[in-house]
Amino acid sequence: MNARSVVPALVATVFTFHAAQAEPGEIRRTDLLKEDISVSGRQVVQVRVDFNPGAFAVNHRHPGEEVAYVLQGTLEYKLEGRQAVTLKAGESLFIPDGVAHSARNVGDGRASELATYIVTRNAKLVEPVK
Numbered sequence: 001m002n003a004r005s006v007v008p009a010l011v012a013t014v015f016t017f018h019a020a021q022a023e024p025g026e027i028r029r030t031d032l033l034k035e036d037i038s039v040s041g042r043q044v045v046q047v048r049v050d051f052n053p054g055a056f057a058v059n060h061r062h063p064g065e066e067v068a069y070v071l072q073g074t075l076e077y078k079l080e081g082r083q084a085v086t087l088k089a090g091e092s093l094f095i096p097d098g099v100a101h102s103a104r105n106v107g108d109g110r111a112s113e114l115a116t117y118i119v120t121r122n123a124k125l126v127e128p129v130k
Contacts, residue, residue, distance in 0.1 A: 051105035064119030066095040073111025100129040
């Protein structure tokens with residue numbers, strides 16, 4: 001076996017391994033922006049969150065406000081003290097500072113949201129809540 005035949009075989013093995021490791025309920029976060037704003041001690045953070053079918057973001061809170069905008073699919077949000085709300089692509093939800101919430105992909109395919117946070121500078125962005 002020469003070097004030309006080893007590289008494609010190795011690449012194919014790596015891709016097969018990663019595909020086998022992917023969970024149907026997987027959530028992937030992509031950090032897009034993190035900048036200080038004019039309000040002392042606060043910053044804006046923007047994240048894209050991709051939900052595989054059936055994926056569930058456990059109950060959690062943030063150190064500030066969140067605006068969730070659904071980019072694709074259908075997501076169900078449960079906010080502490082409120083009834084669940086289901087949003088489709090193009091719809092938004094405001095989540096107040098410190099309010100515990102969860103999100104679930106309730107559609108048939110992948111779902112994605114653009115999450116924009118106005119939070120305490122350098123604080124841990126996600127705090128799990130039991």
